[in-house]
Amino acid sequence: MKLLVAALESELQAFPAELPGFDRLVTGPGKLKAAYGLTRALDAADYDEVLVVGTAGAVDDGLDAGVYEVSAALQHDVQDLDGVVGRHVSLPSHVQTGRDGHTIATGDIFVDDADAVARIRSLGGVLVDMETFAYIWVSQQFDVPIRVLRAVSDRAQDGATQIWDEVVAACSAQLWQRVRGEYAL
Structure with missing residues (x-):
């Protein structure tokens, strides 16, 4: 059995x-809700795989609209005792999925600002969201x-906060098409 995970019900609307072979989990947005929800689910049942789907902001101008595989995540909203942004005092700086793909920067803020985008790019993120680091860490x-x-x-x-509401349905449809094709559903 696999576990299909999203932060928001709207990301699964399509x-x-x-789904045969899948349980479904909606955790709520942000790292704490993501960690709590996924921990409870993985503690209660055995799964062969966690499949996370959802939306992300692009901070790399080279990424067009579409669905991207994530290979690694970092936290853009933390710093260590030396003040190094992106490094937590007790968690790894990056977590890996073991797949080829892109690095996503996770933080508990909705990024809607050119200065934040520049900071995230400097850390190596090309996508940005609010949950992926927590999902990967808990799965590990x-x-x-x-x-x-x-x-x-x-x-x-x-203006990203205004745009997101308008495009979440299209993003969900793209995600469903990809999942349906790759998992033969």
Whole structure:
């Protein structure tokens, strides 16, 4: 059995309510809700894989609209005791999915600002979201393989919060098409 995970129900709106071979989990937005929700699910049942789907902002101008595989995540909203941004005092600076793909920067803020985009780029992120680091880290603690697919919803610049509401349905449809094809559903 696999676990299909999203932060928001709206990110799954194009998906059928029941998928053969998958349980479904909506955690809520942000790192704490993501960690709590996924921990509870993985503690309660055995899964072969965690499949995360959802939206992300693009902070790399080379990324067009579409669905991207995530290979690694970092936290853009933390710093260590020496003041190094992107390094947590007790967590790894990066977590890996074990797949080829792109690096996503996770933080508990909705990025809608050119200065934040520049900072995230300097850390190596090309996508930005609010949950992926937590999902990967928790999956690693339970030794469950994880796959993360993110659909670009916006450019994480001024006005991104307004645009996201308008495009989440299209992103969900793109994600469902990719999942349906790759998992033969």
